[in-house]
Amino acid sequence: MKKQQNILIIGAGLCGSLLALRLGQRGFNVNLYEMRPDLRKVNISAGRSINLALSDRGLKAMRLAGVEDQVKKLCIPMNGRLLHDSDGNTVLAPYSGREHEFINSISRGDLNALLLNEAETHQNVSIHFNKKCKSVDFENTTAFFEDYKTKETFVEDADIIIATDGAGSALRKSYFLGKKFLFSFSQDWLTHGYKELSILPAANGGYQTYKNALHIWGRDSFMLIALPNLDGSFTVTLFLSFDEGDYNFGNLTTPEKVLEFFEIYFKDALALMPNLIDEFFTNPTAPLGTVKCSPWSYKGNTLLMGDAAHAIVPFYGQGMNASFEDVVEFDKALDEGQPNSEEGWEAIFKAYQTNRKKDTDAIADLAIDNFHEMKGHVNNAIFREKRNLEMTLEKNFPNAYSSKYSLVTFNEEIGYREAMLRGRAQDKAILNMLTDKELDISDDLETNLKKVNRATEEILENDRVAKNFKH
Amino acid sequence: MKKQQNILIIGAGLCGSLLALRLGQRGFNVNLYEMRPDLRKVNISAGRSINLALSDRGLKAMRLAGVEDQVKKLCIPMNGRLLHDSDGNTVLAPYSGREHEFINSISRGDLNALLLNEAETHQNVSIHFNKKCKSVDFENTTAFFEDYKTKETFVEDADIIIATDGAGSALRKSYFLGKKFLFSFSQDWLTHGYKELSILPAANGGYQTYKNALHIWGRDSFMLIALPNLDGSFTVTLFLSFDEGDYNFGNLTTPEKVLEFFEIYFKDALALMPNLIDEFFTNPTAPLGTVKCSPWSYKGNTLLMGDAAHAIVPFYGQGMNASFEDVVEFDKALDEGQPNSEEGWEAIFKAYQTNRKKDTDAIADLAIDNFHEMKGHVNNAIFREKRNLEMTLEKNFPNAYSSKYSLVTFNEEIGYREAMLRGRAQDKAILNMLTDKELDISDDLETNLKKVNRATEEILENDRVAKNFKH
Numbered sequence: 001m002k003k004q005q006n007i008l009i010i011g012a013g014l015c016g017s018l019l020a021l022r023l024g025q026r027g028f029n030v031n032l033y034e035m036r037p038d039l040r041k042v043n044i045s046a047g048r049s050i051n052l053a054l055s056d057r058g059l060k061a062m063r064l065a066g067v068e069d070q071v072k073k074l075c076i077p078m079n080g081r082l083l084h085d086s087d088g089n090t091v092l093a094p095y096s097g098r099e100h101e102f103i104n105s106i107s108r109g110d111l112n113a114l115l116l117n118e119a120e121t122h123q124n125v126s127i128h129f130n131k132k133c134k135s136v137d138f139e140n141t142t143a144f145f146e147d148y149k150t151k152e153t154f155v156e157d158a159d160i161i162i163a164t165d166g167a168g169s170a171l172r173k174s175y176f177l178g179k180k181f182l183f184s185f186s187q188d189w190l191t192h193g194y195k196e197l198s199i200l201p202a203a204n205g206g207y208q209t210y211k212n213a214l215h216i217w218g219r220d221s222f223m224l225i226a227l228p229n230l231d232g233s234f235t236v237t238l239f240l241s242f243d244e245g246d247y248n249f250g251n252l253t254t255p256e257k258v259l260e261f262f263e264i265y266f267k268d269a270l271a272l273m274p275n276l277i278d279e280f281f282t283n284p285t286a287p288l289g290t291v292k293c294s295p296w297s298y299k300g301n302t303l304l305m306g307d308a309a310h311a312i313v314p315f316y317g318q319g320m321n322a323s324f325e326d327v328v329e330f331d332k333a334l335d336e337g338q339p340n341s342e343e344g345w346e347a348i349f350k351a352y353q354t355n356r357k358k359d360t361d362a363i364a365d366l367a368i369d370n371f372h373e374m375k376g377h378v379n380n381a382i383f384r385e386k387r388n389l390e391m392t393l394e395k396n397f398p399n400a401y402s403s404k405y406s407l408v409t410f411n412e413e414i415g416y417r418e419a420m421l422r423g424r425a426q427d428k429a430i431l432n433m434l435t436d437k438e439l440d441i442s443d444d445l446e447t448n449l450k451k452v453n454r455a456t457e458e459i460l461e462n463d464r465v466a467k468n469f470k471h
Numbered sequence: 472m473k474k475q476q477n478i479l480i481i482g483a484g485l486c487g488s489l490l491a492l493r494l495g496q497r498g499f500n501v502n503l504y505e506m507r508p509d510l511r512k513v514n515i516s517a518g519r520s521i522n523l524a525l526s527d528r529g530l531k532a533m534r535l536a537g538v539e540d541q542v543k544k545l546c547i548p549m550n551g552r553l554l555h556d557s558d559g560n561t562v563l564a565p566y567s568g569r570e571h572e573f574i575n576s577i578s579r580g581d582l583n584a585l586l587l588n589e590a591e592t593h594q595n596v597s598i599h600f601n602k603k604c605k606s607v608d609f610e611n612t613t614a615f616f617e618d619y620k621t622k623e624t625f626v627e628d629a630d631i632i633i634a635t636d637g638a639g640s641a642l643r644k645s646y647f648l649g650k651k652f653l654f655s656f657s658q659d660w661l662t663h664g665y666k667e668l669s670i671l672p673a674a675n676g677g678y679q680t681y682k683n684a685l686h687i688w689g690r691d692s693f694m695l696i697a698l699p700n701l702d703g704s705f706t707v708t709l710f711l712s713f714d715e716g717d718y719n720f721g722n723l724t725t726p727e728k729v730l731e732f733f734e735i736y737f738k739d740a741l742a743l744m745p746n747l748i749d750e751f752f753t754n755p756t757a758p759l760g761t762v763k764c765s766p767w768s769y770k771g772n773t774l775l776m777g778d779a780a781h782a783i784v785p786f787y788g789q790g791m792n793a794s795f796e797d798v799v800e801f802d803k804a805l806d807e808g809q810p811n812s813e814e815g816w817e818a819i820f821k822a823y824q825t826n827r828k829k830d831t832d833a834i835a836d837l838a839i840d841n842f843h844e845m846k847g848h849v850n851n852a853i854f855r856e857k858r859n860l861e862m863t864l865e866k867n868f869p870n871a872y873s874s875k876y877s878l879v880t881f882n883e884e885i886g887y888r889e890a891m892l893r894g895r896a897q898d899k900a901i902l903n904m905l906t907d908k909e910l911d912i913s914d915d916l917e918t919n920l921k922k923v924n925r926a927t928e929e930i931l932e933n934d935r936v937a938k939n940f941k942h
Contacts, residue, residue: 182713184657185656185658186655186656186659187655187657189653287653372940377940424937427937428933428936432933432937435936462903465902465906469898
């Protein structure tokens with residue numbers, strides 16, 4: 001048995017903090033480095049993803065780390081999408097026909113602080129702030145840092161380096177630029193960017209609009225969404241093209257034009273956003289990208305996790321949940337492996353990626369699909385008919401039917417890939433049968449469930465046969 | 472009207488040479504820069520893709536440039552795949568049921584020389600060898616070069632810079648590293664690499680094995696192929712995993728092991744390859760990658776074309792054909808645009824990409840599918856039954872049926888994407904009907920054609936409905 005191993009984690013965001021906590025619980029010596037100051041002492045919200053949607057895959061990870069109860073206190077349940085049309089009419093589209101299935105709005109900062117606090121309770125976990133990783137020498141398992149305040153640079157050695165440093169990962173950049181092995185890599189940008197805005201709390205500290213929903217103002221080629229915060233405010237996000245259409249981030253350059261845009265498309269939201277103009281011109285406009293890469297590890301020494309390995313767009317509310325699920329899956333790989341030699345770690349890293357990458361690839365693709373669903377299809381008649389049927393099936397056959405959204409969001413016992421394949425086949429079956437009038441919503445439910453299941457199985461089977469000849 | 476415009480082309484490979492020729496024919500001032508020496512004066516074959524498959528899309532481009540007749544003299548028709556099993560038995564699997572549909576083996580060097588010669592007949596075209604482009608300043612439309620011999624560096628200015636400098640493009644690298652705009656980019660490596668070998672001509676100068684076919688020794692997880700050359704030799708390529716399986720590039724490190732591998736799997740080929748060991752240990756092992764990116768242009772000044780914009784794996788024999796078709800499509804965009812102002816060029820570049828990228832994305836994916844088809848499925852009973860049915864349909868209904876292979880390879884009037892969608896739907900329809908015994912090869916042909924077409928249309932229609940809700 002080797003001496004107790006030193007694990008260096010780069011990045012103390014949500015994934016890195018949870019990983020440090022879990023590896024601390026498992027008894028490793030953990031050093032966690034973070035480029036930013038300690039968010040528990042300094043307010044560093046930068047107008048970017050202030051709150052997030054926590055759902056079952058993320059909660060499973062919280063359970064593994066023993067913090068689920070604490071985390072739930074930070075949660076605001078969102079039972080569905082509250083759809084706002086241009087005239088200000090609203091309708092609630094539930095996420096599930098099962099009452100216990102909902103997602104939760106949670107503050108990124110509060111959750112991160114909780115995980116850091118928990119990690120710090122372990123004597124074998126040390127956290128170092130204001131230390132930015134510039135590159136990783138993956139042949140020698142050393143990381144090169146710069147101190148944010150003193151600008152001094154230094155090198156840290158470790159047995160294992162795990163990078164949880166997000167979409168712009170220093171380790172991933174070192175893999176890419178190092179050209180020491182064949183590194184597959186993709187970055188894909190959407191034509192749309194986003195900007196965070198806000199709805200303030202009511203004067204009495206309450207909520208100015210319905211609290212327990214994710215609000216959507218879907219306008220086909222762009223959309224606004226809002227998620228509730230514990231203090232009564234909502235964090236609002238505008239998703240809009242950089243340069244296409246009559247209104248875009250490129251031409252919304254004056255207060256008048258911004259007001260005009262909101263007057264036409266988001267009148268009811270505008271009424272709740274007195275700070276709109278200030279926020280619009282102060283907060284950054286950020287791009288929306290998907291990053292995939294492979295391999296995630298080099299030999300048995302360095303590993304990418306979380307957004308560093310697979311950054312996705314936010315439209316399925318699964319970015320954080322997927323990163324948390326990474327920790328659960330990595331924990332499983334540790335259980336099954338032999339983390340007491342370099343060969344053991346190499347096998348653990350490979351097993352982890354083999355099991356995990358198919359799922360993170362799937363959620364990346366699903367998240368892009370959902371962008372189109374949220375901004376447009378939620379308003380489409382056939383799409384709504386499909387959702388209504390699915391809600392009814394989930395309600396009446398709680399153990400026999402789950403929509404794609406439920407499979408992805410509330411069925412943490414299956415992977416994203418399986419959820420995607422089954423969910424897409426169901427969607428295809430229902431949409432085609434509705435279009436061809438082969439399904440009648442007024443028919444008895446059991447008949448419809450059978451029809452949907454039969455058509456779904458046929459699609460899955462036909463895809464399987466064809467796919468056998470593709471790979 | 473602006474003064475005659477100066478176009479700088481980086482890379483005098485197949486795409487760059489054809490582009491220089493075509494733009495010369497259109498009257499532009501063209502300067503073509505190439506990092507290598509003039510291949511017409513120096514033998515620079517480096518054991519890598521000595522010959523290629525030229526088919527209808529490539530020939531269409533040759534026609535546009537007025538060189539089709541000359542090029543055809545360099546061609547060796549290949550009418551099908553000659554499949555070699557482990558016992559040395561062979562069977563010819565034709566590429567089409569129509570006799571006039573075949574692909575052609577052609578020497579990369581001879582074809583490139585022909586295009587350079589033709590380009591040079593235009594006074595407004597100048598070619599500069601031994602000048603390596605290191606980077607492009609795409610804000611100022613200048614390219615930075617190094618002279619291969621003198622190592623002197625210099626900067627060239629132009630109105631338009633078009634990079635046809637292949638998979639490692641300097642302009643693409645400048646786009647990526649410049650971070651001046653959102654640049655989507657992917658590089659994907661297969662687990663397999665390749666190595667070029669050869670079968671020598673017979674003593675009398677003839678061919679040692681059947682001349683008019685592409686030979687395939689498909690062994691499921693690896694394969695050997697051979698294409699004929701005009702001098703009686705064949706260029707042989709081994710596609711093999713870098714590190715997986717009992718035999719791989721990583722462990723074939725001794726002559727004994729290489730001979731053992733060929734003895735077991737490629738006995739009949741080995742008998743024709745007396746130089747195997749020399750070549751195996753002299754020629755490089757190269758990786759197989761796919762590159763996609765977007766946008767292909769920056770403003771109206773710089774543009775990526777050919778492999779620089781979309782490098783693909785070689786398994787559909789379409790890499791060169793796709794690059795040549797780029798020139799045809801770019802020529803169309805020039806016809807329809809206004810190349811006398813920067814705004815005009817910007818519109819031309821955008822129209823070109825909008826029309827073209829869906830097709831180069833499709834052929835990239837098809838090429839990867841075909842890797843699996845060539846090394847394994849060609850030996851599968853149901854796959855062969857499908858091919859036999861398709862050949863019979865093509866033969867008996869020459870105007871009513873084309874297989875996926877025919878759509879991609881011989882139907883240059885439709886784009887790769889349309890060929891992919893229809894071809895995949897047909898494959899899925901036939902494979903599923905054969906698996907479910909819903910098709911009987913001995914049935915009358917017209918019935919089977921109708922069945923195939925009906926099932927194909929249903930698949931396409933169902934995909935369309937589902938896809939409307941994805942994008």
